[in-house]
Amino acid sequence: xxxxxxxxxxxxxxxxxxxxxxxxxxxxxxxxxxxxxxxxxxxxxxxxxxxxxxxxxxxxxxxxxxxxxxxxxxxxxxxxxxxxxxxxxxxxxxxxxxxxxxxxxxxxxxxxxxxxxxxxxxxxxxxxxxxxxxxxxxxxxxxxxxxxxxxxxxxxxxxxxxxxxxxxxxxxxxxxxxxxxxxxxxxxxxxxxxxxxxxxxxxxxxxxxxxxxxxxxxxxxxxxxxxxxxxxxxxxxxxxxxxxxxxxxxxxxxxxxxxxxxxxxxxxxxxxxxxxxxxxxxxxxxxxxxxxxxx
Amino acid sequence: xxxxxxxxxxxxxxxxxxxxxxxxxxxxxxxxxxxxxxxxxxxxxxxxxxxxxxxxxxxxxxxxxxxxxxxxxxxxxxxxxxxxxxxxxxxxxxxxxxxxxxxxxxxxxxxxxxxxxxxxxxxxxxxxxxxxxxxxxxxxxxxxxxxxxxxxxxxxxxxxxxxxxxxxxxxxxxxxxxxxxxxxxxxxxxxxxxxxxxxxxxxxxxxxxxxxxxxxxxxxxxx
Ligand SMILES: Nc1ncnc2c1ncn2[C@@H]1O[C@H](COP(=O)(O)OP(=O)(O)OP(=O)(O)O)[C@@H](O)[C@H]1O
Ligand SMILES: [Mg+2]
Numbered sequence: 001x002x003x004x005x006x007x008x009x010x011x012x013x014x015x016x017x018x019x020x021x022x023x024x025x026x027x028x029x030x031x032x033x034x035x036x037x038x039x040x041x042x043x044x045x046x047x048x049x050x051x052x053x054x055x056x057x058x059x060x061x062x063x064x065x066x067x068x069x070x071x072x073x074x075x076x077x078x079x080x081x082x083x084x085x086x087x088x089x090x091x092x093x094x095x096x097x098x099x100x101x102x103x104x105x106x107x108x109x110x111x112x113x114x115x116x117x118x119x120x121x122x123x124x125x126x127x128x129x130x131x132x133x134x135x136x137x138x139x140x141x142x143x144x145x146x147x148x149x150x151x152x153x154x155x156x157x158x159x160x161x162x163x164x165x166x167x168x169x170x171x172x173x174x175x176x177x178x179x180x181x182x183x184x185x186x187x188x189x190x191x192x193x194x195x196x197x198x199x200x201x202x203x204x205x206x207x208x209x210x211x212x213x214x215x216x217x218x219x220x221x222x223x224x225x226x227x228x229x230x231x232x233x234x235x236x237x238x239x240x241x242x243x244x245x246x247x248x249x250x251x252x253x254x255x256x257x258x259x260x261x262x263x264x265x266x267x268x269x270x271x272x273x274x275x276x277x278x279x280x281x282x283x284x285x286x287x288x289x290x291x292x293x294x295x
Numbered sequence: 296x297x298x299x300x301x302x303x304x305x306x307x308x309x310x311x312x313x314x315x316x317x318x319x320x321x322x323x324x325x326x327x328x329x330x331x332x333x334x335x336x337x338x339x340x341x342x343x344x345x346x347x348x349x350x351x352x353x354x355x356x357x358x359x360x361x362x363x364x365x366x367x368x369x370x371x372x373x374x375x376x377x378x379x380x381x382x383x384x385x386x387x388x389x390x391x392x393x394x395x396x397x398x399x400x401x402x403x404x405x406x407x408x409x410x411x412x413x414x415x416x417x418x419x420x421x422x423x424x425x426x427x428x429x430x431x432x433x434x435x436x437x438x439x440x441x442x443x444x445x446x447x448x449x450x451x452x453x454x455x456x457x458x459x460x461x462x463x464x465x466x467x468x469x470x471x472x473x474x475x476x477x478x479x480x481x482x483x484x485x486x487x488x489x490x491x492x493x494x495x496x497x498x499x500x501x502x503x504x505x506x507x508x509x510x511x512x513x514x515x516x517x518x
Contacts, residue, residue, distance in 0.1 A: 208381075
């Protein structure tokens, strides 16, 4: 019986001919659109996550506290809400890291009469403190410390990145959904053609007592095959596109958003794409079922 | 085996009501051979279609093979139909498939194991003397051959009940006699047979129990 169902489904695909091909192409297009935006938004998402982790707020101090004062000051800072961690940077340490940055030009710093760099506290906010609002509030709290001279840092631009990511995901979903709708309707049309082409077979099957499953499953299956085929083609197109685009995009990404690699879909992502294709196709096949007197 | 109790059938074609059967009752036992006769339009096909529930009666109760036909779920209807072999008045051979494929098709869609299909299909073809035409398409068959192909398809699952609607439809006397002989063989091997024909003379030559319909009423039950 399984052999029969699969054989009939393939026969049905041949019968639907060009319309089935259109359905497959439309499914491919809709999934490629979804996939492209998905990949882009996924990579932007990684950048956002990475930058969220890297959000730091620097509190420059009016004067360098004595070593005895540091622990009490740090304790007060760590006790503030939304502070995940804090590190004290003494004037000497600040100068040392400046010299490290300057490298072979470090001699310039040696010529300074005194160390011009202030002591500071490097604050790592919690996740809540890394949002624009959270960071704003935290900056105010830190600025209110009597020792604070100036507070630098913020999270607005990370949020702007995350906004772009959401926008991209929404556009992708919109285009994908529109094309998916067209794909479903095309599968429905091709299935309706199949129903018409096999109406004599269906009649005989009903009259000789074939189980409902044998009558309906091939229809569902041929839709599913169209969907799966479309999804496979989409996956292939996406992989080829990624392979070609990555060498161009990666230097750009590394410069702008600080993420050096354009990641492709993860294996669960690929499975999801295939399942989405199969689902689209089966749904289209199922929609056609009621239309022409199968019942 | 078959029991009809006060069965009526009225077709509704738009606002027009076409009475096809009126108050028909009879009983048919296991292993019987009954001939259903009557002029064209008397309601023979309508009656047969009620038996395998292609149509529902407007009134009355029908029992076939112990099943209350009018009350069956869709799945149960399919199960019942698997126990009934039908030769349709319009043959209904699939034009795109060969004689062999037409017969194998029935076995495949009703779940016969793949390795049994060929042997069983050819058994049926041999029973109607058509093995040599197995690879022909329906359009390449003579009328008599097509009728026998339809008969082979109806008996291939060796169902306990055979319903044959004008199986000798447009055949000449010799050919008709041949087809009837085949059906008699099938009956002899234990199948219950109900055969419809509008050819009164043919019905008489069979010398079996005869139900006669006239304008949808059962007017005679004898033999
Ligand atoms: N599907 C249908 N819709 C409407 N009327 C129908 C339908 N089928 C049959 N009829 C009508 O019911 C009556 C009985 O038809 P039926 O086909 O049962 O007669 P029959 O005895 O089989 O005739 P024949 O010997 O010509 O095959 C006829 O008047 C016919 O026009
Ligand atoms: Mg008739």
